[in-house]
Amino acid sequence: xxxxxxxxKNISYKYENRLIINKVNLKINSGEKIALxxxxxxxxxxxxxxxxxxxxxxxxxxxxxxxxxEELDIKQKRxxxxxxxxxxxxxxxxxxxxxxxxxxxxxxxxxxxxxxLNISSFKKAHKYMQHCKxxxxxxxxxxxNLSGGQKQRVAIARSLIQGSDILLADEPFNNLDPKLIRTIxxxxxxxxxxxxxxxxxxxxxxxxxLDLLNDFDKVIGIRxxxxxxxxxxxxxxxxxxxxxx
Numbered sequence: 070x071x072x073x074x075x076x077x078k079n080i081s082y083k084y085e086n087r088l089i090i091n092k093v094n095l096k097i098n099s100g101e102k103i104a105l106x107x108x109x110x111x112x113x114x115x116x117x118x119x120x121x122x123x124x125x126x127x128x129x130x131x132x133x134x135x136x137x138x139e140e141l142d143i144k145q146k147r148x149x150x151x152x153x154x155x156x157x158x159x160x161x162x163x164x165x166x167x168x169x170x171x172x173x174x175x176x177x178x179x180x181x182x183x184x185x186l187n188i189s190s191f192k193k194a195h196k197y198m199q200h201c202k203x204x205x206x207x208x209x210x211x212x213x214n215l216s217g218g219q220k221q222r223v224a225i226a227r228s229l230i231q232g233s234d235i236l237l238a239d240e241p242f243n244n245l246d247p248k249l250i251r252t253i254x255x256x257x258x259x260x261x262x263x264x265x266x267x268x269x270x271x272x273x274x275x276x277x278x279l280d281l282l283n284d285f286d287k288v289i290g291i292r293x294x295x296x297x298x299x300x301x302x303x304x305x306x307x308x309x310x311x312x313x314x
Contacts, residue, residue, distance in 0.1 A: 071098035073135070074235060074271055075120055075149075080129035082115060082294075089115045090126070090294040097235075097273060102258050104282055104302070105275040107291040107313050113275040114154060116291065117237045120273070121151050147174050150233040150269070152241045156224040160213040163187065164203065164223050167212055168194040171227040197226040202252055217244035225253060229268060236269035242281065250281070258284045279310070 075097040082090040090112050097103065097120075107113050118124045119131055122138040131138065134145055150171075158167050162185075169184050169191060183189040195208065201222040207215060212223065221244045228236065236257065242250045259268055274285075282288065288305050290298045290313035297312040298305075 071100050073098050074133065076132045076135075077119065077126075078130040078132070080119060080126045080131065082119060082124065083127045084115075088294060090119065093129075093294070093296055095289070095296065095299070097271060100270055101272070101287055102285045103273040103287045103289060104285040105273055105289050105291065106277075106279075106310070107275075109277075111291045111313065112294040113291060114239050115294070117151065117239050117273070117275060121149055121237055122146070123151075143174075147231070148233050149235040149237065150228045150231045152224055152228045152236070152238040154239040154243070154275075156220055158212045158220060158224055158227075161211060163209050163211055164215060164219070165191040165194045165198065165208045167223050168198055168226045168230055171230040174231070193230060194226070197230045198223070200229070200256060201226045202249060218246070218249065221245060222249070222253070225256070229256065232267060233269050234271060236272045236274075238272070238274040240275055240277065242276075242278070254281065254284065 073096045077093050077095040080090055080093045081088065093116070105113050105116070119126055122131065122133070133141060133149065136145070159170065166184055166187065169189055173180070180189060191208070198208065203219065203222050203226065207219055212220060215223070221241070225241060238257065241257065242253060245253060256268055257272060257274065282302055285302050288300060288302050289296060290309060292313040298309045300309070
């Protein structure tokens with residue numbers, strides 16, 4: 070039986086007196102590949118922010134490794150990483166520096182300082198950038214000079230270099246063409262690819278596109294901050310989707 074890694078217990082979240090998430094209960098078990106479906110504004114991003122501890126619930130309890138976020142030590146918090154829809158890259162740093170920023174939680178102050186001065190080692194960063202199909206010609210370019218698709222893949226490489234156990238991703242396939250989507254999807258959902266790149270074992274990805282559901286083993290549907298279904302992908306039917314779209 071798979072171990073529960075993340076759990077939401079009767080979670081509600083209000084923002085400016087508006088109920089965004091309403092009485093959600095959810096368990097994410099080790100090894101699960103989960104697609105989170107719902108319209109824009111349905112609560113997907115807020116749910117991810119609650120799962121990774123970025124925001125605190127108005128009511129209820131969030132547990133990671135059966136502990137509240139307040140009880141976790143730094144090492145345990147590093148076991149979860151997020152690809153945000155707005156990417157959260159540092160515009161004035163280069164692409165390779167941004168990817169290397171994924172290692173900052175594991176390294177000391179001197180590594181961070183060297184990274185800012187552009188004298189840090191980028192060998193590992195380049196490896197993950199190559200897996201994300203980023204050309205070496207953009208490695209030293211500043212983020213503000215990259216295309217939307219390039220920025221998207223820099224953010225993905227930054228998340229993968231962390232070597233976390235759990236990945237939460239908010240629309241990570243935006244700005245990518247169909248061929249790149251297949252490549253990135255394989256990177257995020259395979260535990261180890263042919264290049265020996267480790268991906269998080271447990272993954273939850275917020276999606277709009279139903280044609281990308283292959284390779285996920287569970288599907289969660291959310292609407293107006295409430296979970297309407299949580300089932301195996303093979304059990305998903307049109308009437309389930311009609312509830313959230």
